[in-house]
Amino acid sequence: MLRNRRTEILVAYILVAPFVLLYAWMFIYPTIQMVRLSFTDAPVIGTGKWIGLANYVHMFKDPTFRKAIWNTGYFVLLTVVPGTAVALAIAMMVSRMKGWLQSLILSAFFLPCVLPVTVVYLIWDWLTNLQFGMLQAVIEPLAGKAVNVWRTIPWFMPGVAVITIWWTNGFSILQFQILRIRGQR
Amino acid sequence: MTEAATRPPAAQKRLDPGALLLTALTIIAAVMWFFPVYWALVTSLRSDEDTVKNSA
Numbered sequence: 001m002l003r004n005r006r007t008e009i010l011v012a013y014i015l016v017a018p019f020v021l022l023y024a025w026m027f028i029y030p031t032i033q034m035v036r037l038s039f040t041d042a043p044v045i046g047t048g049k050w051i052g053l054a055n056y057v058h059m060f061k062d063p064t065f066r067k068a069i070w071n072t073g074y075f076v077l078l079t080v081v082p083g084t085a086v087a088l089a090i091a092m093m094v095s096r097m098k099g100w101l102q103s104l105i106l107s108a109f110f111l112p113c114v115l116p117v118t119v120v121y122l123i124w125d126w127l128t129n130l131q132f133g134m135l136q137a138v139i140e141p142l143a144g145k146a147v148n149v150w151r152t153i154p155w156f157m158p159g160v161a162v163i164t165i166w167w168t169n170g171f172s173i174l175q176f177q178i179l180r181i182r183g184q185r
Numbered sequence: 186m187t188e189a190a191t192r193p194p195a196a197q198k199r200l201d202p203g204a205l206l207l208t209a210l211t212i213i214a215a216v217m218w219f220f221p222v223y224w225a226l227v228t229s230l231r232s233d234e235d236t237v238k239n240s241a
Contacts, residue, residue: 093211096204108215111222123225131235134224166218 071157078161086165088174094173095180106177110170117167123161125150 038055042048056139059065091122094105112120127135128149230234 089209090214093207093214096207097211105211106217110217111219114221119225124220126228127221137219166221175211 021120061102074157074159079164080160080163083165083169083172088176090169091173091176091180096179106173109173112167113170115167120163120167124159 008168037048039050039052040048041054090109094102094109097105115123126140126164127133130136130146139147139149146153149155
């Protein structure tokens with residue numbers, strides 16, 4: 001038990017300091033450097049001359065940039081809204097349970113979060129494989145034929161969205177659970 | 186005295202069908218969510234040929 005408020009605050013700062021220092025060094029400093037570089041004509045390695053907003057003017061005229069903005073917006077629409085709704089629904093269903101069953105169910109939903117992206121990709125690439133993928137049994141009745149999901153443009157983005165929701169939803173469910181516990185206090 | 190002890194025995198045993206259905210749906214959803222991980226674990230112990238021949 002900490003003796004007083006000042007000691008408590010000091011300990012909190014000491015505990016947070018390693019993360020803040022690493023975050024500032026590994027993320028904030030490179031971000032500032034990247035923004036500074038964007039106003040120069042620097043090559044991949046080395047420094048360059050100050051050219052003002054010329055890089056940004058070039059970027060906004062580039063059709064690839066507009067396409068990237070559109071794709072990002074579409075991906076956000078497919079993941080954020082349905083992902084939040086699914087996580088909320090699951091969190092509400094799980095919160096009705098108690099004891100070991102609740103822990104088991106939460107673990108099942110959270111487990112995909114611990115997988116690295118390469119493993120997630122390999123699992124779903126196999127599951128949706130055109131010739132022997134198990135999920136073709138679901139895709140075929142929907143599309144009327146077997147679909148190579150990762151090489152068919154209308155299927156690609158929704159496919160990535162489904163995987164992203166499956167992969168990351170455990171965190172959202174936990175956040176809803178934490179909010180519920182805080183709300184009860 | 187606890188609430189369970191004061192309730193009549195019939196009320197203690199009565200099951201809510203809505204709650205049961207929701208629990209069942211949650212368990213089904215959890216099994217579906219976990220399935221790709223289970224499939225990956227099982228498949229990692231099989232040869233490529235075996236997986237291709239008997240994908241299920």
